Amino acid sequence: MFSDFFLLSTRGIMHRKMRSWLTVIGVFIGITAVVAMISIGLGLERSVTQQVAKVFGYNSFLVVGKNAFQSPHSAAKAVHVNLNVIKQVPGVTAVAAVRSETGFVKGPSSAGKSRQGFLPVMGLSPTLMTEFSSFLGDLSFAPGGRFFRPGESNVAILGHAVATQLHAQLGYTITIEDHQFKIIGIIAPKTTGQGASFGLNRTSNADTIFVPFDQMNVLFGKSDKVLLTLVKTAKGTDVDTIAARVKQALKAAGDTTVTTVTYSDISRQISTVMGSVSGFLAGIAGISLLVGGVGVMNTMYTAVLERTREIGVMKALGARRGQILSIFLIESGLMGLVGGIVGVLFGLGLSSVAAAVIRGYFNVEIHAVASPILIVSTLAFSFFLGAFAGWMPARRAAKLPVVDALRYE
Amino acid sequence: MMDAVLRLEGVTRQYSLGKTIVHALRGVDLVVHNGEIIALMGPSGSGKSTLLHILGALDTPTSGTALIDGIDVKSLAERKLTQLRGQRIGFVFQTFNLVPTLSAQLNVELPMIFQRVPRRTRATRARTLLTRVGLGDRFSHRPNELSGGERQRVAIARALANDPEIIIADEPTGNLDSESGGRILEHLAGLSRDDGKTVIIATHDPDAAAVAGRIVRIKDGRLITTQEGVHV
Ligand SMILES: Nc1ncnc2c1ncn2[C@@H]1O[C@H](COP(=O)(O)OP(=O)(O)O)[C@@H](O)[C@H]1O
Numbered sequence: 001m002f003s004d005f006f007l008l009s010t011r012g013i014m015h016r017k018m019r020s021w022l023t024v025i026g027v028f029i030g031i032t033a034v035v036a037m038i039s040i041g042l043g044l045e046r047s048v049t050q051q052v053a054k055v056f057g058y059n060s061f062l063v064v065g066k067n068a069f070q071s072p073h074s075a076a077k078a079v080h081v082n083l084n085v086i087k088q089v090p091g092v093t094a095v096a097a098v099r100s101e102t103g104f105v106k107g108p109s110s111a112g113k114s115r116q117g118f119l120p121v122m123g124l125s126p127t128l129m130t131e132f133s134s135f136l137g138d139l140s141f142a143p144g145g146r147f148f149r150p151g152e153s154n155v156a157i158l159g160h161a162v163a164t165q166l167h168a169q170l171g172y173t174i175t176i177e178d179h180q181f182k183i184i185g186i187i188a189p190k191t192t193g194q195g196a197s198f199g200l201n202r203t204s205n206a207d208t209i210f211v212p213f214d215q216m217n218v219l220f221g222k223s224d225k226v227l228l229t230l231v232k233t234a235k236g237t238d239v240d241t242i243a244a245r246v247k248q249a250l251k252a253a254g255d256t257t258v259t260t261v262t263y264s265d266i267s268r269q270i271s272t273v274m275g276s277v278s279g280f281l282a283g284i285a286g287i288s289l290l291v292g293g294v295g296v297m298n299t300m301y302t303a304v305l306e307r308t309r310e311i312g313v314m315k316a317l318g319a320r321r322g323q324i325l326s327i328f329l330i331e332s333g334l335m336g337l338v339g340g341i342v343g344v345l346f347g348l349g350l351s352s353v354a355a356a357v358i359r360g361y362f363n364v365e366i367h368a369v370a371s372p373i374l375i376v377s378t379l380a381f382s383f384f385l386g387a388f389a390g391w392m393p394a395r396r397a398a399k400l401p402v403v404d405a406l407r408y409e
Numbered sequence: 410m411m412d413a414v415l416r417l418e419g420v421t422r423q424y425s426l427g428k429t430i431v432h433a434l435r436g437v438d439l440v441v442h443n444g445e446i447i448a449l450m451g452p453s454g455s456g457k458s459t460l461l462h463i464l465g466a467l468d469t470p471t472s473g474t475a476l477i478d479g480i481d482v483k484s485l486a487e488r489k490l491t492q493l494r495g496q497r498i499g500f501v502f503q504t505f506n507l508v509p510t511l512s513a514q515l516n517v518e519l520p521m522i523f524q525r526v527p528r529r530t531r532a533t534r535a536r537t538l539l540t541r542v543g544l545g546d547r548f549s550h551r552p553n554e555l556s557g558g559e560r561q562r563v564a565i566a567r568a569l570a571n572d573p574e575i576i577i578a579d580e581p582t583g584n585l586d587s588e589s590g591g592r593i594l595e596h597l598a599g600l601s602r603d604d605g606k607t608v609i610i611a612t613h614d615p616d617a618a619a620v621a622g623r624i625v626r627i628k629d630g631r632l633i634t635t636q637e638g639v640h641v
């Protein structure tokens with residue numbers, strides 16, 4: 001029976017080509033917008049998450065001040081972290097920390113004169129390079145430069161701006177708080193450091209002087225106050241479990257102002273943020289879908305009304321109300337579905353193009369995501385949108401007494 | 410042979426148009442016997458269509474009773490009425506009322522689709538019926554590819570699809586020239602004469618009166634005379 005009604009429905013669609021196309025287009029535009037928006041939103045989320053994953057790997061986490069990521073000011077606040085406590089937690093294989101102070105710095109002297117001033121001095125663990133290189137981003141030195149080696153002391157790395165200011169070059173010696181440091185590296189001006197959220201070649205680090213972490217105690221006195229701590233866990237262990245242990249251990253040791261941030265913490269936050277961004281975009285697209293839907297209803301309404309007489313004839317020929325409704329439901333549902341299919345294809349195409357444009361202009365590694373759930377639910381939605389639009393007026397017409405329907409002009 | 414297929418007793422039908430009430434039928438008594446062919450004649454607006462609609466179970470009387478095969482139409486639920494229309498009655502309209510999207514064959518199949526007749530059976534039957542009304546070479550033509558007379562013959566074939574006992578034709582020749590009209594009347598007369606079907610034709614056409622076994626005249630919603638016609 002269904003195949004018979006299907007046949008009757010498709011004849012109806014083919015016969016009224018213009019109207020059918022209008023209906024299809026009404027659905028297709030909205031669906032295109034929604035699919036494109038959501039696909040690009042999902043792509044963006046995946047891109048950001050992948051960047052974070054690249055930096056964190058799957059066995060590192062951060063120890064930072066509480067609320068560090070909730071306001072830009074607190075992010076730079078140093079907190080008490082007992083690194084020895086962390087090192088002793090089972091499952092922890094490496095720890096690196098960053099400590100920041102301001103020191104009195106004298107540049108190399110030339111003709112008895114040297115440039116000098118108070119500058120930011122940052123202590124970095126040598127393990128940053130060996131164990132946490134992903135956090136350094138695409139760190140690149142001017143030719144001949146390198147990072148600290150474990151156990152090395154009295155060596156410094158300069159941001160390119162501060163190197164220029166101090167007239168310092170590779171191999172020269174500068175003085176920090178009356179201690180002499182040999183320059184072993186000058187960080188090259190920022191190239192593309194995308195994704196390296198902790199990258200040393202960020203523009204904000206161009207004025208900074210970097211020294212080995214342990215020497216900060218010598219220069220500025222012993223202190224447990226650090227900006228940031230990175231912890232690496234043993235292979236095969238669960239990062240989140242170890243992070244919880246570390247937090248517990250630190251709390252027991254009296255460091256109560258800190259918290260841990262793992263990859264899953266960040267990706268969860270990203271998902272939340274991106275989810276609402278995608279939701280917002282989809283909402284905007286949804287409006288066009290709604291407008292399209294109203295258009296479809298209007299088209300179907302007049303289309304069915306025009307056929308009131310035909311419905312009357314079918315009733316006179318012995319058609320039951322349900323049979324008439326089926327014909328119109330299939331007919332309008334099919335048009336909705338076709339609109340949906342075209343819309344999904346165009347939406348996916350559009351989002352791929354948009355992703356390519358973003359890649360080209362912003363140098364962000366982003367690809368549109370074709371979510372199967374999105375596609376299936378979109379198709380189902382467009383079928384039901386069409387079906388509903390046809391069902392409403394058809395139900396009305398089918399209810400009309402036969403003689404009234406037959407007289408309809 | 411002379412048993413009543415259709416019986417109207419004191420049938421009135423009123424339409425309300427805003428405040429005014431139109432009395433389309435003002436008390437009609439009529440008995441239609443099995444196998445007879447009746448011409449219902451009367452001026453435009455006299456109530457012919459209204460009467461046919463009631464006889465064909467498309468409409469119900471405002472008062473009085475309409476019996477089809479002895480069953481009061483008013484007592485039937487919508488579903489039963491639909492079944493009655495689909496199986497017992499074939500309707501032919503003045504304006505043909507073919508479904509424009511469907512071929513001649515599918516138009517004839519349509520009433521059978523609604524009765525769930527299997528595809529093969531119904532295709533064969535549709536072709537047989539079309540051939541019988543002289544459209545053996547027009548199966549796949551759309552209504553707009555057919556002449557008026559041909560369209561009305563498709564409509565007759567469609568009315569016969571579920572092999573109903575009663576054929577009701579409302580001014581079937583009204584939109585046709587006299588030659589095609591004559592052919593249509595020939596077919597309708599043949600249904601009574603050869604197949605023993607009950608045929609009721611509303612018409613202005615004097616030719617129709619000639620094929621009718623009985624002429625029923627209606628004026629202002631009342632039957633005035635019924636006269637025996639000449640059996641052809
Ligand atoms: N649905 C309707 N609403 C209002 N008046 C109607 C309706 N159908 C028929 N009439 C009126 O009833 C009368 C009889 O109409 P009808 O049965 O169509 O006459 P005929 O078929 O003989 O021309 C006419 O006056 C017509 O205007």
Ligand SMILES: [Mg+2]
Nearest residue numbers: 457458459579
């Ligand atoms: Mg009439």
